[in-house]
Amino acid sequence: MASWILVPCLVKLRSEFNAIAPERDKSSDGSVGDAAHQDSQSDHNPDETGNVPIRDADKVNEVHALDVDVDLRVPGLNMENVVQFLLARCRSGAENRLRYIIYNRRIWSASSEWRQQTYTGRNAHDHHAHFSASYASGREADTRSWELEDIPMPLTDADLTKLRTVIKEEVDKRIDALERSLPVVPSQDEIAEATLRKFRSSPTTGMSDTGANLIVSQATAAMKAGKAIKPYPVNEGKSLGELE
Ligand SMILES: [Ca+2]
Ligand SMILES: [Ca+2]
Ligand SMILES: [Zn+2]
Numbered sequence: 379m380a381s382w383i384l385v386p387c388l389v390k391l392r393s394e395f396n397a398i399a400p401e402r403d404k405s406s407d408g409s410v411g412d413a414a415h416q417d418s419q420s421d422h423n424p425d426e427t428g429n430v431p432i433r434d435a436d437k438v439n440e441v442h443a444l445d446v447d448v449d450l451r452v453p454g455l456n457m458e459n460v461v462q463f464l465l466a467r468c469r470s471g472a473e474n475r476l477r478y479i480i481y482n483r484r485i486w487s488a489s490s491e492w493r494q495q496t497y498t499g500r501n502a503h504d505h506h507a508h509f510s511a512s513y514a515s516g517r518e519a520d521t522r523s524w525e526l527e528d529i530p531m532p533l534t535d536a537d538l539t540k541l542r543t544v545i546k547e548e549v550d551k552r553i554d555a556l557e558r559s560l561p562v563v564p565s566q567d568e569i570a571e572a573t574l575r576k577f578r579s580s581p582t583t584g585m586s587d588t589g590a591n592l593i594v595s596q597a598t599a600a601m602k603a604g605k606a607i608k609p610y611p612v613n614e615g616k617s618l619g620e621l622e
Pocket of ligand 1: 438
């Protein structure tokens with residue numbers, strides 16, 4: 379067979395399958411047509427030398443179809459997920475590099491607005507999914523991402539463990555910050571001590587230290603000035619500590 383290449387956009391698609399499913403079974407993979415394909419018209423045949431439905435603008439001998447084994451060996455991910463994901467992108471207009479997809483007795487094609495139709499071909503395509511690419515030069519060569527990494531997948535146990543760790547770290551951080559921002563609440567002992575300190579340093583409270591000092595200093599000043607200190611009758615004969 380003459381030398382050929384798989385169109386770059388499908389090389390990219392295959393490499394993204396390998397990226398999201400590194401352990402996938404490749405035994406039903408395929409690109410270039412085998413003897414059976416060569417006899418009939420197929421996108422698997424090299425387009426300059428083989429039997430293909432479309433003659434393209436260049437002279438590059440290209441294969442425009444990729445078969446991908448359905449066994450992706452990723453828990454929670456199957457070929458149906460990938461096919462439906464790509465179909466949604468084709469229908470939304472986000473993707474324009476495919477002509478049709480065949481998978482599990484169904485075919486969806488650009489020419490039918492990606493509506494699902496029953497596929498009645500001899501091969502049910504239940505061991506591989508078939509992706510046919512556009513023959514337009516710009517689309518064949520377009521190797522931007524197929525975004526397969528964005529396919530929604532259930533969380534694995536490892537994902538959950540990682541999530542728990544991240545959430546716990548974040549919650550701890552928030553609690554620390556909250557604690558730092560809260561006013562300090564004094565303890566019972568600190569309140570009692572502060573009350574006593576206030577009591578003892580007040581000039582007017584009962585027998586506070588300050589009150590007693592004030593009386594002593596006033597008495598001393600009076601004695602120095604030679605003024606007589608006349609006690610209230612009720613305090614007659616009492617010491618300073620016993621004053622009322
Ligand atoms: Ca070509
Ligand atoms: Ca081409
Ligand atoms: Zn195929």
